[in-house]
Amino acid sequence: MNTPEYPFNNSYIEVDREVLRNNARYLQANLNEGVRTMAVVKADAYGHGAAEVCRTVGRFYDRFAVANVTEAVELRKSGVTHPILVFGVPTSRMAKAYKEFDLTAVISANDHFELLEPGTTCHVEIDTGMGRLGMSVNRLEELRDKVDAFSGGEKKLHIEGIMTHFATADEKDTRYIEHQKEQIGRLRSVFNNVLPVHAANSAASLAHPDTHFDMVRHGIALYGYDPSPDPGTGLHPAMKWKSSVAQCKKIRKGESISYGATWQAPEDGYYAVVPAGYADGYRRNLSGMMPVLIEGNWYRQVGRVTMDYVMIWLGKDAHEPGTEVLLMGGERNHAGLWAEAMDTIPYEICCGIHPKVPRKMV
Template identity: 40%
Template structure:
């Protein structure tokens, strides 16, 4: 894959490691940690992140089997759980690459070849994938009747653990506790995500899944003390030119210069992951000063009003940085940091600090 040269994403691996240490203070004794590195580790680079944090976690989670294979090909030896529904054409790859499948429907027992390890997924309130709790006796019987497959765990997804005090979270926890009573007590049980781990004090069972918290963000609008964003994003000015008062900028000519000054052009746009609906609501850092991005963000460029300041072509532009993180971007457009981070084009080169 040819990398883009218009900007650079920097990932501080030691920050991710430090975030795990902070989050670990909320993990109960004898409870293991699963590091969630799906979606290319939320845009941070799955193989690099997994290689660095492997000593700190007990297992990994990915979304699809291709992600799991990539980790194995880069020397990741810890258990890897694949969340997605098994695809018939790829089911033999679970055994070939020692990956753990997810069984979330009755037909999956027929799809997986003998010798495959799997975790059961129960839908206790997410309304997405998984067996319903009332199916647990049937599922337990299917587990016994498919002895050529190896059930090693049970999990569920919390729907409302972004903040403390959710009654739905408590109901989901109680359902998992009931489900566990029908199954082998030695199975790995996991339900708590970052929010469930930090904001709730219920039994964490065998394992917790740390995702967004590892990368320095709390879920929702909550705050987790002691964690820091690990990713920054920088570009540069590719053109600087004079503009006069009332000159219009970008598609639609919706923004006009309030006075004479300078416009800087940054070679990143919505193809790169800067959401178009950030137009008129985004600042960047140049020379230690904040400037407004003006006019509509385009596919490959965005423009910044430099006021009366003149910079040279090639001047560094900071896009995501402390004080202007994915959380700030997300709040401006009504989304979540997960979407901002995973929208950054994977062709943009990542550099790593450890």
């Protein structure tokens, strides 16, 4: 019997430090020489625990990136000293925070030049085809003049780079990324290659080395999931979600389990009740789809996932209350396989585990 380290929690997340480091090493080895690196730790490092991820892989990365100022300030208060790029749209309310906490802003609209306080470090975002944030690639000369105007004088900003984002780097069809690369070539020409450019996300970093430019941004790949069109084998999931048997119960052939009575026991046997459900992030539409690992054996999750519990068919086996259950993270049930079963992406699975589920590096 294994006793979880979190005695008052029904389930918990373990993140393997060495797996993270090995993923970082693999990603670094696949970079062009001289390319700088940024680790994307937004959304609490995709659910892995941002502060601890930063401490774990900091020596591999030149800077970190987050979604908003709140995330960045939390990292600063936790002791993170690397440069931090904030992807989100700056507002007047948060303008002072960039300088106060030594954060790098992203200018994605013309009014941001005036909004930011003089001396603020920033990158300029250009929309080359993502269709989300960023200034139009069709107004590059005007933008260059704006950058020049704010690179000196009383309103001087510390503009240190240009960024854009690929929309289809994880697709086999490369036509659209080729279109975006053409647009990036135009912007580099207009800016005379003076400002460093970064565009490559995890997929582009792995599958399109000609997009590395001056810096790459590693997100989902750092956590062990290869989003490139032809995934390799050099990355491994760092996250494991564990719980324990709450009760082990007998069941007779033909008796049902959970809401809707959608599953009936094929024979007399046992089932385990495990305290994790859709309130914790175990998706209800995964009902009956993913196995769990208990004492070296794989068992089916059966019946509908409920708010606080899942049920596991054990057959003739019986396991004591308190026995560890691997809900997610093994070779047959990691977040990538959950995503395939749900027709989604591992980002959503990892980010979707509720913050109340404690995380710990091991």
